Amino acid sequence: MKLLFEKSLPGSCGRYLPDSDVPEYALPEDALRKTPPALPELSETELSRHYSALSRRTYGVNCGFYPLGSCTMKYNPRINEELAALPGFTEVHPLQPEHTVSGCRAVLDLAEDALCRVTGMDAMSFQPAAGAHGEFTGLLLIRAYHRARGDFKRMKILVPDSAHGTNPASAAMAGFDVVNLPSREDGLVDLDALRRAAGEDTAGLMLTNPNTLGLFDTGIREIADIVHEAGGLLYYDGANLNAVLGVARPGDMGFDVVHLNLHKTFSTPHGGGGPGSGPVGCKEALRPYLPASRLAGAVSPESIGQVRAFHGNFLVVVRALAYLLSLGSDGLLEASETAVLNANYLLHRLSPKYKAAYSGRCMHEFVLTLEDLKSETGVSALDLAKALADRGIHPPTMYFPLIVHEALMLEPTETETKETLDEAADLFLELYKAAHDRPELLKNAPLNTPVRRPDEVAAARNPVLRYTPGEAAQE
Ligand SMILES: *Cc1c(COP(=O)(O)O)cnc(C)c1O
Numbered sequence: 001m002k003l004l005f006e007k008s009l010p011g012s013c014g015r016y017l018p019d020s021d022v023p024e025y026a027l028p029e030d031a032l033r034k035t036p037p038a039l040p041e042l043s044e045t046e047l048s049r050h051y052s053a054l055s056r057r058t059y060g061v062n063c064g065f066y067p068l069g070s071c072t073m074k075y076n077p078r079i080n081e082e083l084a085a086l087p088g089f090t091e092v093h094p095l096q097p098e099h100t101v102s103g104c105r106a107v108l109d110l111a112e113d114a115l116c117r118v119t120g121m122d123a124m125s126f127q128p129a130a131g132a133h134g135e136f137t138g139l140l141l142i143r144a145y146h147r148a149r150g151d152f153k154r155m156k157i158l159v160p161d162s163a164h165g166t167n168p169a170s171a172a173m174a175g176f177d178v179v180n181l182p183s184r185e186d187g188l189v190d191l192d193a194l195r196r197a198a199g200e201d202t203a204g205l206m207l208t209n210p211n212t213l214g215l216f217d218t219g220i221r222e223i224a225d226i227v228h229e230a231g232g233l234l235y236y237d238g239a240n241l242n243a244v245l246g247v248a249r250p251g252d253m254g255f256d257v258v259h260l261n262l263h264k265t266f267s268t269p270h271g272g273g274g275p276g277s278g279p280v281g282c283k284e285a286l287r288p289y290l291p292a293s294r295l296a297g298a299v300s301p302e303s304i305g306q307v308r309a310f311h312g313n314f315l316v317v318v319r320a321l322a323y324l325l326s327l328g329s330d331g332l333l334e335a336s337e338t339a340v341l342n343a344n345y346l347l348h349r350l351s352p353k354y355k356a357a358y359s360g361r362c363m364h365e366f367v368l369t370l371e372d373l374k375s376e377t378g379v380s381a382l383d384l385a386k387a388l389a390d391r392g393i394h395p396p397t398m399y400f401p402l403i404v405h406e407a408l409m410l411e412p413t414e415t416e417t418k419e420t421l422d423e424a425a426d427l428f429l430e431l432y433k434a435a436h437d438r439p440e441l442l443k444n445a446p447l448n449t450p451v452r453r454p455d456e457v458a459a460a461r462n463p464v465l466r467y468t469p470g471e472a473a474q475e
Pocket of ligand 1: 130212239240
């Protein structure tokens with residue numbers, strides 16, 4: 001596909017600006033550029049076609065099924081977009097006098113109250129801009145808590161091997177040493193290993209529950225007791241709250257700090273790179289360390305400081321509040337129950353052929369292992385993912401969590417109908433058969449997508465991020 005720069009026709013123009021009615025002002029010579037900027041020149045028609053073509057090449061929740069595990073690619077109601085686009089929210093400045101933005105302040109207060117009630121926390125900051133940023137902030141709270149008590153030796157954070165990769169990375173960024181906790185056969189936390197690891201140097205444990213395998217750790221109260229008795233704190237990775245909204249609260253399970261991904265569970269579209277919001281909530285004992293924010297009244301001298309300008313990505317909070325209020329507590333519960341039901345239904349439909357990495361019921365997502373399929377047919381998780389993309393379904397998350405070989409992780413979410421799940425299941429089963437009968441079909445897939453099999457290692461190691469005129473555009 002040609003870039004706008006390549007389509008440029010000098011002299012074409014798609015702007016309708018009136019003649020200027022203010023006197024021209026001659027800029028000083030040294031402020032003028034020597035050559036005009038190399039901007040593309042196109043008519044409005046060409047521009048409109050270009051962006052429509054781009055939009056047809058991308059895949060979103062509004063195109064079809066998108067079971068990308070751990071990412072919660074659910075449909076985000078348009079009403080929440082509309083509310084976040086109200087001029088009273090979009091045309092304010094963070095430095096306006098407070099009495100002129102009392103509506104915005106009310107949004108932050110109401111959202112804090114609602115999300116604290118949902119999570120069982122006592123206070124919340126909306127500054128962090130994403131999940132990983134929330135983790136980093138939450139870990140700084142834990143560090144500040146121990147330091148304020150003169151407890152400087154607690155420098156270890158325990159992280160199960162099923163954790164999202166951002167967990168150990170955030171702990172390392174916050175200056176902690178990461179201790180990897182091996183999971184049991186059944187995918188849950190090994191209590192004996194935890195007892196051995198927890199001690200005087202433990203700052204805390206980071207846990208996702210249900211974890212990234214889609215399993216709820218029923219030993220959570222005992223886990224919490226072990227960590228607390230050792231003097232550590234519990235951190236809840238609440239990036240995906242889809243299984244527990246209105247059902248169970250991290251605060252009641254024994255967690256002291258949580259982050260949420262408003263851009264996963266609470267109605268902000270994501271996948272295109274932002275903006276997101278990863279608010280951090282905490283129990284009363286950690287409130288003094290929360291990030292400083294001007295509207296929060298007097299800033300605590302013990303605050304870890306600001307982690308982002310002003311109040312973070314405010315409009316994401318508006319969408320979250322609209323979502324919470326439009327669903328209400330019954331609606332949130334129903335959303336979670338449907339998310340769990342949909343995941344179990346899909347797992348049930350696939351299990352005659354596909355092997356679940358862990359047996360039993362799942363929560364909002366589940367993980368398949370294609371190890372056997374690969375040894376029988378040579379068809380890998382990647383091949384199946386490519387074949388799905390060819391047939392109009394976004395592939396599941398691949399090769400994660402790392403402890404499962406040939407992993408495919410599916411999260412259908414609550415916003416899909418039974419018919420969509422059935423269609424997807426039929427396709428999975430059809431491809432399973434094809435893997436045995438005609439494996440080359442899957443090995444050669446995809447044939448219909450704009451990009452086929454890019455060299456992912458090269459793309460990650462040597463990304464080409466800038467267009468150089470005259471050079472061929474990358475696929
Ligand atoms: C998505 C996710 C994160 C990271 O969130 P970002 O907003 O991408 O930084 C952390 N933990 C879990 C379990 C996740 O699914």
